[in-house]
Amino acid sequence: MMLALLGLLSGPNQVAVATEGGFLLKVLHEGRVAYVRTATLCSREGRLSTVGGDALLPAVFVGDDFSIAEDGTVTSKGVVAGRLQAYVFNGAPSPDENGFYRSPERPRTVPIAAPLRLVVGDAKLSSGPTPKPQETVAPTVVTAPPAEPATADALPEVLPDPAYLAEGGIEVALNPETELDTETYTLGQIATVYAKADMAPRLSAAELGKTPAFGVKFTVDRTWVVSRLRLAGLKVDKLRLIGPTRGKVVRKGQKLTHDMFLKAALDAVAAKQAGSWTAAKDDVEMSVPTGSLRLVVEGVELGRSEGSVTVAVYVDGRRFNSRVVRLKNTAPIVDLRPGTIVNVRVNAGGVQVTTKCTVVQADAKTGQVTVRTQDTNALLVGKLAADGVVEVQA
Numbered sequence: 001m002m003l004a005l006l007g008l009l010s011g012p013n014q015v016a017v018a019t020e021g022g023f024l025l026k027v028l029h030e031g032r033v034a035y036v037r038t039a040t041l042c043s044r045e046g047r048l049s050t051v052g053g054d055a056l057l058p059a060v061f062v063g064d065d066f067s068i069a070e071d072g073t074v075t076s077k078g079v080v081a082g083r084l085q086a087y088v089f090n091g092a093p094s095p096d097e098n099g100f101y102r103s104p105e106r107p108r109t110v111p112i113a114a115p116l117r118l119v120v121g122d123a124k125l126s127s128g129p130t131p132k133p134q135e136t137v138a139p140t141v142v143t144a145p146p147a148e149p150a151t152a153d154a155l156p157e158v159l160p161d162p163a164y165l166a167e168g169g170i171e172v173a174l175n176p177e178t179e180l181d182t183e184t185y186t187l188g189q190i191a192t193v194y195a196k197a198d199m200a201p202r203l204s205a206a207e208l209g210k211t212p213a214f215g216v217k218f219t220v221d222r223t224w225v226v227s228r229l230r231l232a233g234l235k236v237d238k239l240r241l242i243g244p245t246r247g248k249v250v251r252k253g254q255k256l257t258h259d260m261f262l263k264a265a266l267d268a269v270a271a272k273q274a275g276s277w278t279a280a281k282d283d284v285e286m287s288v289p290t291g292s293l294r295l296v297v298e299g300v301e302l303g304r305s306e307g308s309v310t311v312a313v314y315v316d317g318r319r320f321n322s323r324v325v326r327l328k329n330t331a332p333i334v335d336l337r338p339g340t341i342v343n344v345r346v347n348a349g350g351v352q353v354t355t356k357c358t359v360v361q362a363d364a365k366t367g368q369v370t371v372r373t374q375d376t377n378a379l380l381v382g383k384l385a386a387d388g389v390v391e392v393q394a
Contacts, residue, residue, distance in 0.1 A: 013064045014051060016040045021116035023086035024101055027054040035087055035101040041068070046162055048074065048082070058085065058192070059159050068120055072112035079197050086112045160194040160242060170195045170203065170239040174220060174247035180211045181252040181290055187229070190220060190247055199234075206232045211251050214289045218249045254290050256313065258283040261295065265309035265325035268297040277307060280326035291316040298322065305329045336362035336369055336384070344371055344382065348394035357390070 017039055019025065024035035027050060039050045048060040060074050060082030067075050072084030088110055093103035112118060160171045171194040178190040187193060188204030195203055208228040212218040222241050229236045262279050269277050292315065299310040305328060312322040336342065336359050344357040357371035360379065367384045371392075382392035 013066075014040050014042045015066070015068050016121055017068060017084075018119040019086070019116075020119055021086075022092075023088050023110070023112070023116050024107070025084060026057040026087055028057055029054045029100055032102075033057065035093070035103075035107075036099060037095075037101070038099070046166075056084070057159075058082075059194075060084070061160075061162065061165070061194070063197075068118065070112075070117045070120060072118055077197055079201060081197075084112060084118070086110050086116050164238075164240075165194055165196065168196065168238055170199065170236060171242050172222075172225060172239065173243040174241060174245075176244050177217075177248040177250065179250055179252040183211055184209065185211050185249060187225065190249055191225075194242075202234060203229065203236075206234060212249060214251045214253055215287070216250070220247045220249055221245060252290055253287045254293070256286045256288060256293075258285070261286075261311045261323050261325050264295040264297055264311045265327065268300055268309055269302065269307070269327065272300065272302075276330040277302075277327045278330050280306065280328045283323070283325075286313070286321065286323065288313055288320050289315050302327075302329075338362075342369075342371065343389045344373075344380065344392060345385070345389045346380070346392045346394050354389075 017025075019037050024037060025039060026033060026035055027039070028034075034054070036050075039054075041048055041056065042051050043049075043062045043064050043066065044053060044055070046061050046063075048056045048062050048066070050056070062074060062076035062081050065077060066081065068084070069075070072086070074081045074083065086109070087107040089103055089105055089107045091103070091105060093101045093105075095101050110116070160173075161169070165171065172187070173192045173194075175190055178185075180189060182189075184207050186204065187206050187208055190208070193200055193204045206229055208220070208225070222239070222245070226236050226239055229239070258279075261283070266277060294314040294317075296312045296314055297309060298312050301308050307327040307329070309325045309327065310322055311325055313320045338359055338361060340359045341356055342359055344355055346353045346355065355373065357373050357380065359369060360372050361370040362384075363369075368381065369384055369390045370379060370381050371390055372379055380392045380394075382390040385391045
């Protein structure tokens with residue numbers, strides 16, 4: 001048995017890989033999706049598979065002469081044929097007796113990048129699925145990977161048809177939605193392209209148009225893709241979509257939570273020493289373009305019990321949008337008309353004295369109150385506290 005395994009490892013068209021960093025590779029085993037930590041990969045009927053005959057998912061088409069890098073990039077005949085995807089589970093599933101992992105949990109899909117990597121050439125088959133040698137067939141097609149790593153939802157659910165591709169056909173799997181921060185975009189950024197080796201890179205690199213303005217979702221379908229590829233001088237008579245029939249292209253942005261607006265508003269109110277205020281209501285997140293972000297308070301309006309603060313959003317020094325933050329005063333509402341008798345708390349040198357004074361003037365917006373002492377007729381200026389007492393710092 002050990003001699004047989006060593007023979008498999010030494011095959012000219014086989015590459016042994018093992019995962020490092022806690023991720024798994026996805027394969028199609030006996031008609032069901034499964035995951036493995038180690039595998040010996042080869043070209044089987046033009047498709048990257050384990051020597052046991054389990055096709056790698058998503059599909060990558062390679063010739064007999066191929067290589068795999070530590071970041072999962074697969075190269076065949078000098079052309080990038082695809083990229084292995086890393087699958088990460090929140091809970092660690094256990095392998096069965098043949099080394100296959102299965103879990104009812106849907107894993108996250110991430111690119112293979114530090115701290116994740118592949119150990120190429122040193123995989124231990126004894127800890128992975130038992131291989132079954134099968135004769136391989138040279139391929140006629142390769143797949144051009146997306147220019148940016150696809151998410152789990154963007155991966156094509158329908159596998160390409162090798163026979164159709166071998167006849168010169170082109171298959172495109174559109175991402176349901178792609179966020180871009182570039183001014184223009186290519187087919188490879190919004191889809192996975194399957195075609196012959198000489199066509200796949202050209203198709204993937206073809207520019208389709210300008211990225212839509214922020215907040216606009218542009219719909220891409222077969223008609224749009226074909227027309228733009230023809231304008232680029234590419235022959236695409238035999239092009240069909242697999243998976244989603246439409247995709248969305250949006251400009252990448254950043255999210256501002258309502259708490260960020262609220263903090264800016266409360267800081268502005270506190271600078272005016274205007275009593276105790278809190279949010280009157282919650283609000284939704286705001287999406288803004290990527291860039292250097294700054295919140296600027298443009299106006300403060302405070303009443304006796306309610307107020308509002310206008311907070312503007314600046315991105316890279318330009319005003320993008322604004323939000324009015326509604327506030328309410330949490331301090332008790334006290335009748336502070338001139339002539340009203342109120343309790344006054346005077347704090348002086350660590351000593352606190354409480355007395356009664358007559359209101360001379362009150363500013364409902366700022367909470368500042370001027371009172372006159374009843375015994376000396378001295379004027380004191382204080383602030384209405386949460387307990388309804390005018391607090392004076394002497």
